């Protein structure tokens with residue numbers, strides 16, 4: 001098995017943290033996104049989405065998308081369970097993960113890709129060219145602020161996203177906050193509960 005990675009990029013980092021939490025080791029191959037290595041014919045044949053992460057299995061097949069990769073690893077390496085321990089928890093993890101991806105990761109991605117000159121005409125990752133929309137960047141910044149407010153309220157009464165159970169959703173949320181630094185949206189001073197959670201999760205060996 002080989003993980004195609006770009007160590008500084010947020011989405012592949014979600015998978016490398018997940019792998020570290022599982023206590024397993026998987027060979028990584030760095031795809032330099034700044035140099036456009038995701039666009040080569042060789043990589044495109046493996047992952048037509050032209051993005052990382054991508055997990056190549058020993059039979060040559062490939063799984064792309066963070067959640068699909070992590071779900072596969074959860075099946076193959078069930079301990080410790082990171083996608084829920086019961087039917088209800090698995091549903092709640094799914095719900096939270098979707099919510100944090102939409103309100104968190106997507107908001108930061110829109111803010112970043114619609115403002116950085118590096119992504120001119122590449123506002124959406126993948127093989128198609130899309131122009132930047134500056135209003136989407138502004139809206140993204142506002143949505144990050146709302147995400148912080150919502151999560152701060154949640155962490156007032158919860159150690160982790162799923163109460164006292166550390167799960168894949170904490171990884172998704174942690175990477176959202178860390179990624180938001182790229183658009184200069186650090187945790188506001190009054191979001192003390194969010195900061196407490198961020199510091200606690202950030203001190204885990206898988207992240208530190």
Ligand SMILES: N[C@@H](CCC(=O)N[C@@H](CS)C(=O)NCC(=O)O)C(=O)O
Pocket residue numbers: 009010011012033038050051052053064065066067125126
């Ligand atoms: N939907 C994908 C998103 C992956 C993604 O956006 N990866 C970024 C790095 S964080 C990428 O590879 N971008 C390629 C590019 O910008 O050309 C997933 O969840 O795996």
